Amino acid sequence: MKFWDKITRPRGEALVFLLGVVGYIWAGLSLPPYYRVPGVPGPSVFPLILGAIMGGAALWLLIFPGKQEKSKRSPSESSRWHRLLKAWRFFLMWGLLIAYVFLMPGLGFILSSAVLLTALFFLLGEKRWYLGIPIALVFTIGIYMAFAKGLQIRLPLGILKGMFNW
């Protein structure tokens, strides 16, 4: 059996966790010494214990990845990944969600939420634009009024700030 065939998904995850643990422990140990007081457990003690437990669990997963996962990646699994790559909706949806959390403060709640809702409605199966777009707009403005005006939560207006003096 080739080396790469042994790297199943759980083993790959275990390796990622082990690398993360090394970084976590290193960052914990690199705290300046003046935070340590004699006779008092310092700020690195608890992270070191957590790192050790996480490392132990990750090693366990590396050595015993589970019965089903020991086998070589099956053709059906590779075709599943192939299908996933073809599923452009999946990646577009992730792209939209990530763009939303990054851009909402700058673009403003109303604009970004209206775009996100419209896009998600269509990605989730709505085909009628004359329904999807109005529903997205009504809900965005309704949610904005309820939270910003009703509950006094400061929702950013972003680039619409100059256009509306609400």
Add this chain to the structure above:
Amino acid sequence: MLDHLIFGFSVAFTPFNMLIAFVGCLVGTIIGVLPGLGPTGTIAILLPLVFSMPAASALIMLAAVYYGAVYGGSTTSILVNIPGESSSVVTTLDGHKMALQGRAGPALAISAIGSFIAGTFSIIVLTFIGAPVASFALRFGPAEFFSLMVFGLSTVASLTGKSIAKAIMATVLGLMMATVGIDLISGAPRYTFGNPFLLDGIDFIVVAIGMFAISEIIVTSEELRTGERGQVIKAKSIWVSFSEFVYSIGSILRGTVIGFFVGILPGAGGTLASFLSYDIEKRLAKNPDSFGQGEIRGVACPESANNAASGGALLPLLTLGIPGSGATAVMLGALMMLDITPGPLLFQKHPELVWGLISSMYLGNLMLLVLNWPLVNLFARIMYIPARYLMPIVLVISTIGVWSLSYSSMDLIIMGICGILGYYMRKNDYPMAPILLGLILGGRMEQAFRQALIISRGSLLIFLQKPISITLLIGTLIFLMLPYLLEKWRQIQIARESAG
């Protein structure tokens, strides 16, 4: 005791507190009916609402939402085979079969009756043993608290997910997240990488909404594409016959007792209670094969158990400051944000809070029965809102919950990262509940650990020298070994059966 209760009723029965208890029950039930949004997410979303309220009113509302969501969670399990929250998963086994057989009405009705009986029982027990447990809790020092939190985390780690290694990794990941920010004992900034936004640490709401709401919308889209979303079945009748009630009453009572005491265990919660009670009920039954085929007791028992557990889970939260479930973990965070630290002194320092809450729960349970029974068909109509509209709107509202915490882009970015992490974990059998509990308990756990070491001058033996502490640590070992022992026992049983 009665003086306290009367005082509590005087707090709970003010018009404002009665109104918010009603609104909490209503909102909790409505959101409990929504698939994927359980009590934890509901409370997290509604947190901004309660910060402007007096502490007692805030707690009454959060508790009303909590047991309302637990109460309403059974509806989707029964009608469309989609559990509203994790503690209703087991209800799908018989509840949905009953609905397919045209008995959705009796299933919903027995669920409402069982929930009412269990909820009322748990409040009565909470009334009478809450204060004694609180005085017992005063014996808990840092070593005992540390061991208790280790025990609570181990119960979750050992009973959630398929792999104990993955469950431990998820738990420790939550604890690691809790170490981000300023160390409360030394003042050292840890894992902030020079970013001032991380000095306050990672907020549990950001992680909870990221992991649950964002991953939910992706999973929803996949289910819509593959056609895995269930079809709504209209309930023909909402009445249960007297003979069916008599047939189920034993199951309701057993589920109630099991649920309450499992709910008390820190970290165990309603999910474990419902699974355990269903398992025990099936073993006690004369005809166990009928379970899973539309057996009414298969609905009555777990539904009673998860509602009794929701009352039981409030006991460790109020008396020890230890959340018994994900939802009470969020409530703990809310209380701490209101400058109230739950624990043994809560009964003395804030009697209006504790007794007001307990008294309001009597009223809340009655409100829930009134709401659930006749209006169950109406609530189920929420399911007619197409998921393609419902889930994106829920996501936008969830995002407001995160944004309102500190109006920081960093919170949104962490939410996005947690969303990716949550989706990966859901797809690869990593349990998500331990991360949330680890994050909530991490800070207090580290503090207790280091305080114990300061008392013992650095000796770890302190955790083994205290009787309560050593008992809890032995319990932890047993809980971690339990899945392996149960699996071995199951294999032996199968081998015996095949040999026979």
